[in-house]
Amino acid sequence: MWGANLGPDPISCNAGISACDRGGQWQQACLLIGEMRQARMAPDVISYSAGISACARGGQWQQALSLLSEMRQAKVEPNSVITKGLSRAGSAHSGSRLSGCSGI
Secondary structure (H helix, E strand, O other): OOOOOOOOOOHHHHHHHHHHHOOOOOHHHHHHHHHHHHHHOOOOHHHHHHHHHHHOOOOOOOHHHHHHHHHHHOOOOOOOHHHHHHHHHHOOOOOOOOOOOOOO
């Protein structure tokens, strides 16, 4: 096992995206999601949840919306983490279209 040439998989990518979220690195989180797509790994609800949360923590509501759009195009269903992340991003920008987005 130790000699195996192991590459990234969705679980390790999701762990990386989550670490970026906790570390305030929204740009890196978005890059990892993009790299998943380039490697033909489909980002899942965990990938998008962590990415949207990272963007929300960074005050990047437009990027959070972009990830939501990508997620919907990929037919990935949002969860409560995504809704909370978008609400948090929207509350930072009270005039934005994210305010009161509990009906996502």
